[in-house]
Amino acid sequence: MTTTAKTKRIIIEPVTRVEGHGKVSIYLDENNQVQxxxxxxxxxxxxxxxxxxxxxxxxxxxxxxxxxxxxxxxHLAAAKAMDLIAGxxxxxxxxxxxxxxxHYGQMFQSHALHFFHLVSPDLLFGFDADPAIRxxxxxxxxxxxxxxxxxxxxxxxxxxxxxxxxxxxxxxxxIPGGVNKNLSIPERDVFLKDVEQMMNWARxxxxxxxDYTVEHLATLAPFGSFDSNHLSLVRADGAMDLYHGNLRAxxxxxxxxxxxxxxxxxxxxxxxxxxxxxxxKFPFIRSIGPENGWYRVGPLARLNTCDFIDTPEAEAxxxxxxxxxxxxxxxxxMAYHWARMIELLHSMEKIQALLHDPDLQKQDLVVKxxxxxxAVGVIEAPRGTLFHHYKVDRNDQVVMxxxxxxxxxxxxxxxxxVQKVTQDHIAGKTxxxxxxxxxxxxAIRAYDPCLSCATHAMGRMPLDVELFDxxxxxxxxxAR
Amino acid sequence: MSTTIKMTIDGKEIQAHPDQTxxxxxxxxxxxxxxxxxxxELIPHxxxxxxxxxxxxxPQAACxxxxxxxxxxxxxxxxxxxxxxxxxxxxxVEGNHYCMFCEKSGNCELQAMAYRLGxxxxxxxxxxxxxxxxATHPDVLIDRNRCILCGRCVSASRDVDGKSVFEFVGRNSHxxxxxxxxxxLGATALTGADRAAGxxxxxxxxxxxxxxxxxIGQRKYDHxxxxxxxxxxxxx
Numbered sequence: 038m039t040t041t042a043k044t045k046r047i048i049i050e051p052v053t054r055v056e057g058h059g060k061v062s063i064y065l066d067e068n069n070q071v072q073x074x075x076x077x078x079x080x081x082x083x084x085x086x087x088x089x090x091x092x093x094x095x096x097x098x099x100x101x102x103x104x105x106x107x108x109x110x111x112h113l114a115a116a117k118a119m120d121l122i123a124g125x126x127x128x129x130x131x132x133x134x135x136x137x138x139x140h141y142g143q144m145f146q147s148h149a150l151h152f153f154h155l156v157s158p159d160l161l162f163g164f165d166a167d168p169a170i171r172x173x174x175x176x177x178x179x180x181x182x183x184x185x186x187x188x189x190x191x192x193x194x195x196x197x198x199x200x201x202x203x204x205x206x207x208x209x210x211x212i213p214g215g216v217n218k219n220l221s222i223p224e225r226d227v228f229l230k231d232v233e234q235m236m237n238w239a240r241x242x243x244x245x246x247x248d249y250t251v252e253h254l255a256t257l258a259p260f261g262s263f264d265s266n267h268l269s270l271v272r273a274d275g276a277m278d279l280y281h282g283n284l285r286a287x288x289x290x291x292x293x294x295x296x297x298x299x300x301x302x303x304x305x306x307x308x309x310x311x312x313x314x315x316x317x318k319f320p321f322i323r324s325i326g327p328e329n330g331w332y333r334v335g336p337l338a339r340l341n342t343c344d345f346i347d348t349p350e351a352e353a354x355x356x357x358x359x360x361x362x363x364x365x366x367x368x369x370x371m372a373y374h375w376a377r378m379i380e381l382l383h384s385m386e387k388i389q390a391l392l393h394d395p396d397l398q399k400q401d402l403v404v405k406x407x408x409x410x411x412a413v414g415v416i417e418a419p420r421g422t423l424f425h426h427y428k429v430d431r432n433d434q435v436v437m438x439x440x441x442x443x444x445x446x447x448x449x450x451x452x453x454x455v456q457k458v459t460q461d462h463i464a465g466k467t468x469x470x471x472x473x474x475x476x477x478x479x480a481i482r483a484y485d486p487c488l489s490c491a492t493h494a495m496g497r498m499p500l501d502v503e504l505f506d507x508x509x510x511x512x513x514x515x516a517r
Numbered sequence: 518m519s520t521t522i523k524m525t526i527d528g529k530e531i532q533a534h535p536d537q538t539x540x541x542x543x544x545x546x547x548x549x550x551x552x553x554x555x556x557x558e559l560i561p562h563x564x565x566x567x568x569x570x571x572x573x574x575x576p577q578a579a580c581x582x583x584x585x586x587x588x589x590x591x592x593x594x595x596x597x598x599x600x601x602x603x604x605x606x607x608x609x610v611e612g613n614h615y616c617m618f619c620e621k622s623g624n625c626e627l628q629a630m631a632y633r634l635g636x637x638x639x640x641x642x643x644x645x646x647x648x649x650x651x652a653t654h655p656d657v658l659i660d661r662n663r664c665i666l667c668g669r670c671v672s673a674s675r676d677v678d679g680k681s682v683f684e685f686v687g688r689n690s691h692x693x694x695x696x697x698x699x700x701x702l703g704a705t706a707l708t709g710a711d712r713a714a715g716x717x718x719x720x721x722x723x724x725x726x727x728x729x730x731x732x733i734g735q736r737k738y739d740h741x742x743x744x745x746x747x748x749x750x751x752x753x
Contacts, residue, residue: 090650091650092650092652092658092725092728094620094725094726094728094729095618095620095728098618098728098729099618102617102618123726202733203732203733203734204733208733209729209732209733212728212729217729217730217731217732218732218735403730432652432653432703433652433658433725433726434650434652
């Protein structure tokens, strides 16, 4: 490391315990104060290009290969678009409920994975704990019951996905106009047997996240936090709906920017900006512009935008959550974890209700309609709002695809979080300390980013941090 | 004159009719000889060579070689299995076969054959050829990325449908299935109900809007290897 330069750039690479490969660059000024911090997403895949020419019915199965963590989200978002391409506006009750069950299973397993496998080491051991123990193995050694819960909850969600999509990862359940199978009584009974256990574990997970946040509120409140807009789907009555709804965006204090927007017209409301230092685009709300029109998505945004949750225990938890900020939007980055566990419980309540619904055993699975040429499918994925937009020619071949994934929406917010953390923790230093590295990762991890999805990439999932001086000379580099 | 002859396949003595091929006789006896181009209702033409056996010591395509009294056939030998693997490997790398999202997956004879022969990944480098998709027909699509040039569509269209919609053109690595209309499949006499639209062993010629209708777990080769039906019939 050299420190002769007047301004400096710090690079953190790779970022660990996130889904994908990211790099952080920190630029210092002449006084060693943070001038700018950037999260670079350096993976590239090109899904939007190589699905061109493929038949539209293939897309829900093909495009889910973007991700191995929440492929169901891509599968369903694409299927929702292809329903419309196939001319189907309304699925049969059985088809929609099977898809919802698949989606809640997905939400349950993904949130459990993130909380127990990726985040719990930070919460249980503290941000400054030795990375050698601050990991999932450390959790398994010191808190074996929790580690087992995490594994079993994830398994439960994945088994639901398997029962509805045919495979735990990359199944084929949703087809244009419906689904290819229902849920048999024997399949249902397997899940009913463990439903109470899962509910109890979901309640326990929520309690850990809530208690941790409340207990450490003074420390967490400023940690990587900033005011922002929030965006999600909401149901027509304002309820949280993770599978379907209309778009709602609010500002940092809760004023509505737009509401009940049919997502077929999302391009009238949302645009994407390209920056030369990242493969990930930067979406923004058109009416506000790129400078201030960025917004957050995901569990925190969904808790902020919805009027209520339609399952009793999650709704009670939402009220407690909102009370912390006096019913105004919660802009704390670290509150994502609490919000995520409320959704975990909500998903389990939904699963429980669906398992008792006899529609799941009915045989009316697919509807047909009059072909259309263009459609948008949107779903609330575990990490946030997911847009799939396709155009199909008269030969049934895809001619255009645009995917805006959750992590892309959260691009600017993650950059803000990194900038805030580095400003608070690096000031005056010219090297990357373990504490800084940890805190940058903790801030990014709160968003549960899927960097592979966001650039549509494959590879390792690590973080690199680089420190640069004002002339662009790298003076320190640290990687996991 | 006897109406049956005696022969052996892999040391097992079987009886056969003199007008049968080795493949037909083996099937009737419950002995599965791997094959890709052959299909019971179509005239065999020995194009894929996967069914190659040693017949009295000489390599022969079992689907076109007539049986003879006292014939000694070897099929399930390490040497022949290795040759079959090589053929399957070459078919995989010469096309663009992405099983993970192919709608034929689970029902695909090429994929099932690879599983049966224990092929985890091809030994040869992928060629990644540039191939065309012809989706101009309202009900049927040709994805030439997946074509293995078995000729079933050519035979079915000519001999069953009486239309000769398909034919091979080009030679060697340029060989491909063409259709009898310049503007593509949509301008031919093919209908979605034609036999030629339903004989493809892979996902090359597919009926539109039928993809993934069978759930995973209920597809033809989800639980039993290809050829199991023939072997099971032989045990009854």
